[in-house]
Each structure stands twice: as C-alpha cells, then as structure tokens.
Amino acid sequence: MITLSGIYQRPDGEIVPGAVISFIQLGNTANSFTHLKAEMTTGDDGAYSISLYDGLYKVEARYTDRRVDYLGNITITAESEDGTLNDYLTLSSCLPNNAILDAMQQVYFANKDLVAxxxxxxxxxxxxxxxxxxxxxxxxxxxxxxxxxxxxxxxxxxxxxxxxxxx
The missing domain is CATH 3.40.1620 (YefM-like fold)
Structure with missing residues (x-):
C-alpha cells in the first residue's frame, strides 16, 4: 500500500479546495475488486492524502460546481513508492494496461533517489x-x-x- 499526498492545484498554480478525487479500480487484485472506489476531498489549502493498494485506477476529480474531470489512469504496484498524484499521472497512460509505461513508472520510482x-x-x-x-x-x-x-x-x-x- 502506498500513500499519495500533495497539494491539488490548477495548471496556473491556483489551489483547488473541496475537490473530491476518486480512484476507481479497473481490475480485480488480491486486495480489491473491479469498480470499487476510494475517494478523498482536498482541504481548504488544497492538501490531499490517500492510501491505495496496488492496482490500475481511473482517476477523476469532482469540483464544488459539480463538474467532473477525468484526470487519467494510474498504476500502483507492489514496488511503487509514496508520491504525489501528479507523479503517477505523468508516468501513466490514458490507455489501460500499457506495459511499457507501467515499467517506466516502476523504473522512475525505483531510481528517483539515485538520480538525486x-x-x-x-x-x-x-x-x-x-x-x-x-x-x-x-x-x-x-x-x-x-x-x-x-x-x-x-x-x-x-x-x-x-x-x-x-x-
């Protein structure tokens, strides 16, 4: 299980309070079932934190004006490390089960400390x-x-x- 945490903000840097971020499981795993959902709501300062089991998730954001945005898919593996939602979204594909991007994501997290x-x-x-x-x-x-x-x-x-x- 990993923890995703950070500050949720728009591309222009504006903090987004009260956004409900949903993680919808796209396949069965040892810890969860297809279509089960985990959610979190960003704080007044845009802060968020959620712990997730390994699996492939569709990520959506629902805002206070009821608008819903599809943010992308993320893959969490047994080797994944804690990070931000953006760490995982930028390394995952909009296409489920993309083995190459999943492998790149694993290499990134395995080596980010080594690069530093x-x-x-x-x-x-x-x-x-x-x-x-x-x-x-x-x-x-x-x-x-x-x-x-x-x-x-x-x-x-x-x-x-x-x-x-x-x-």
Whole structure:
C-alpha cells in the first residue's frame, strides 16, 4: 500500500479546495475488486492524502460546481513508492494496461533517489565498489569500447546505451 499526498492545484498554480478525487479500480487484485472506489476531498489549502493498494485506477476529480474531470489512469504496484498524484499521472497512460509505461513508472520510482545523488565518475569498471548503488560513468570501459553509464540498483547492474544517430 502506498500513500499519495500533495497539494491539488490548477495548471496556473491556483489551489483547488473541496475537490473530491476518486480512484476507481479497473481490475480485480488480491486486495480489491473491479469498480470499487476510494475517494478523498482536498482541504481548504488544497492538501490531499490517500492510501491505495496496488492496482490500475481511473482517476477523476469532482469540483464544488459539480463538474467532473477525468484526470487519467494510474498504476500502483507492489514496488511503487509514496508520491504525489501528479507523479503517477505523468508516468501513466490514458490507455489501460500499457506495459511499457507501467515499467517506466516502476523504473522512475525505483531510481528517483539515485538520480538525486548524482553520477560518480571512475576510469575503469574495476574502480566501481562491490556494494555500488547509483549511477557510475566509466570513462574508459574496456568491455564496451567507449565511455559507459551504469546504474546499480537492487543488486543489479544495468548499462545505458547512447548511440550517435547523426546522418
């Protein structure tokens, strides 16, 4: 279960008090059933907070003038972390079950703290410590034949390719 919290506001930054945000489950999970709904109401300062189980949710906002906006779909997984509603809306698709965007969302949340810690530069891959975590830029990667960016997270080592596509 994760918690979504933040300040609900319009694109121009105006705070939106009294909005009812609905999360409608779009599929059965171990913790919930299709079409069950969780709701929260933003405070006078636009603040909101809600805890959700994993699943795919359709998100809507109902305003004090009774207008309803479809905000998008979000996916919560067992690996998801606490965040803002906007974190999840910007990383999810309007199309349900989009596996690529779901995977991108998981990578984002798994690595957002690593990105904040910056990239460490080393000359050779052998200079990276055994318990490495985060991003390492290897300036002389003998294995790849070029400088290479590696990500170390959750016991995995991933290298990120960059291809010169200049015509």
């Amino acid at each position: 810690s910056g990239v460490k530069t080393v000359a050779h891959i052998s200079d990276i410590p055994g318990d490495a975590s985060g991003y390492y830029y290897v300036t002389n990667d003998e294995d790849k034949g070029a400088p290479t960016l590696y990500l170390f997270t959750a016991g995995q080592r991933v290298w990120l390719a960059s291809v010169d596509d200049t015509p």
